[in-house]
Amino acid sequence: MPRIKRWINMHKKEFNPDGTLKQEAREEMLSGGMSNKTIDDYAFRLKQKYDKWKHLDETDPEPWPVYTAYDFFTEEEKRQFNPDGSLKPEYVEQALQKGISENWLEEMERRKKIDVNNYNAVSAKYAEQGINFGEEQMQERIASSRTYGQRLKQMAIDLRNYESPDSLPFDKETSYW
Template sequence: MSRLKRWLNMYKKKVNQNGDFKEEYIQELRSDSFDEDYIAEYALKFKKEYEQLKHLDQTDPEPWPIYTAYDFFTPSEKQQFSPDGSLRAEYVESTLRSGISEGWLEEMERRKKLEVDNYNKVSARYAEQGINFGEQEMNRIRASSITYVERRKQMEVDLLNCEPADSLPFDKDTPF
């Protein structure tokens, strides 16, 4: 969502929504024997960072691509289901003619609607924390779709760069 929201979430134990230190955190610093000048300077540093991020969010907001659950449907699911998870009328008609039971179609629709609802809930919860869940999922899918050949080529580069063996996609003794 925004840089500021992520920053506030990261430091939620230290600062309030205005970027000021919470009284509990100030007391914790005092109990750890930090002097008042240090605490004030430290608080000022946080407040400046808060103001910078707030300004950045207002003047140069980060892109926030919107992905819906429908973006993650397979091509065949897109033929079967509407974006809300309900079955398309033409699909229902054709499958009923082919002998599929109405009960099974209702169950398919119930499951897909649940899937869409869960995606929306998780996406909203992540957005509250300043995380774009849809974008993360899309990046994960793109990364996992890298082909074997691409991974093998990358591993050759990684080996030349002396990357640690546990970070390689295959055993380093794998013949190419």
């Protein structure tokens, strides 16, 4: 229930997981000079928002596309690795035939498994807070790919205007022109 998780995360210092105001928060507000009426109004308004979000989660849940670390592998990595980060047997066989050492293959696999485990841990931690880490990463990747062509066009203009090479987004020796 992402909406509720976000609400709880935003208000966890003052409110219980059921949307009610914590007694210690009430006492702190009273000691800060707030009236009972003001505190009750505040608690009521936030409880209404909690109930609304809870109802929406139950009747119209937000889409929660699930992305795995494998979704972020390059095409080459997808040819080499399984979704859990282990090397594919056919890749190991080909690599050994090409003279790649077994130690290096073990190291590649170890590193990729660490990457996958890190992705899974971060994704789980974010999900506890009602945040879809995989979706955020995918949207970032999509946005970057959309601006790639724009950056190439701007670089051509910058080159014509004799901009400093270190201010360019790509190496000017690339063969895109």
